[in-house]
Amino acid sequence: MSFLVLENIKKSFGQVQVVKDFSMAIEKGEFVSFLGPSGCGKTTVLRMIAGFETPSDGTVVINGKNQNRLKTNQRNIGMVFQAYALFPNMNVFDNVAFGLKVAGKPKSEIETRVKEMLELIHLEHLADRYPYQLSGGQQQRVALARALAPKPQVLLLDEPLSALDAKIRVSLREEIRQIQSRLGITTVFVTHDQEEALSISDRIVVMNAGRADQIGTPSEIYNRPATRFVASFVGTLNIIDAVVVDPAANTIKVGENVVKLREPIGALKGGDKLSIALRPEAGSLSDNAKGDTSLTGKVTSSHFLGSVIRTKIDVGGDQISFDMFNAPDAVMPQAGETVTLCFNASDFLIVRE
Structure with missing residues (x-):
């Protein structure tokens, strides 16, 4: 059975249906990108996986367990946002350690895990610095390390690179993919940037008006678009x-x-x-x-x-x-x-x- 399964997911806000009968199965360790313009429903799907939103209909299943009635903190999910959302009063070490402390992990285990995470993102030399002393790319790497530190079963990335300049975006997306591959963590990445999605994904979901117009590998999406929307949205055509x-x-x-x-x-x-x-x-x-x-x-x-x-x-x-x-x-x-x-x-x- 697939590790993360979305079964006939729907979501309405009042009379507006923003996600329409969305279904997908994601394998363990797979890197899947949700690609589409603003307002297409991609972030809403991500928020339903995380537990920030409750589906109007359908189910979210992770590792064989229905997640619909579980709160966000019960789902063992790591999340990285567009805004870095670091705690300004905590240094890098304490930001990365936050989830572990909340979980009541022993001090020695926390120190070992945080050190591993800082080495993973190549920022061990900045452990004592505060967020305002870091560049945007460094802050986002710290946010990634904080999400990964508690060893989540799923990693969710909501437009994590859109606030960064072009050169940093390219290097950081490659770094994210390398870290994801090294850890083998199931990952869902939301972006409106087609180049990002094409360059780092195992599969891409092209979303349009609350539906998945096409799901496929980057090569399939680019070379064999299934609909006029996919053809016009992905690449120059x-x-x-x-x-x-x-x-x-x-x-x-x-x-x-x-x-x-x-x-x-x-x-x-x-x-x-x-x-x-x-x-x-x-x-x-x-x-x-x-x-x-x-x-x-x-x-x-x-x-x-x-x-x-x-x-x-x-x-x-x-x-x-x-x-x-x-x-x-x-x-x-x-x-x-x-x-x-x-x-x-x-x-x-x-x-x-």
Whole structure:
């Protein structure tokens, strides 16, 4: 049986239903991210796991035990918030030791465990400092150590990096993942940042309007989005209007280009409209580019972004972006130039509603 199970969870505040029939099974030691825009219900699900909110319907099960009637302090859960929530009147050592002291652990055990935690976050040399003497990244690492010190069965992280600058966010998310892997603790991470979710998760739950639009590995979420929302929210994606030419032959028309898809068109008939998607990195303008499919259009803009050059072309009225890696001898396509973008038919995705 899975370690953390959410069964048909619902949550309403008055007449507003913010979580709608949410179900998921999380394995022991798995790192799962809830990804979505503000107001999609991801933090509410996290709070129901923690016990801060009670489900309107459904159950939360941890290690085979129904948690619905247990208070937060009875669930053996560690939680890290966006705001570090450190005690300003306690030094680093005492902040990390807080949960252990509340649990009545012996002094020797507390000292040993706190030392282990401070070594884990590489802040043992700052044990006597107070929160105001630490940087934001250091404070968040202390908050993480405090959550882990009592050896919780589940770790919950609610937007823990959003208050930090970009460089610190990258290094700290990698550190969090390394610590989680080392300890093997089941972890649920809430974020609105797709790069964070894609880079550190075993699986991602993309939430939209209180529902899980898709649950899958980072590769599945990025490369095979299940809905239009997932396709538009995760990564940069071209959504292109097309017309079915021949369902039996699996061909569609994009502008003046006829393209044969790998993915079955389904029940549509000739003349029906459908939406397809293409990642910007899928195409190439190289003369020796490999691919079984191409689109021809006119360049509308081209921008130098450092590591990549992003170009937009007009294909039958659709603006299609594509990226190519920068190189010292790279030639940027010029506005007004007619170009042919080569790629594989398998790079096209049919976007379902």
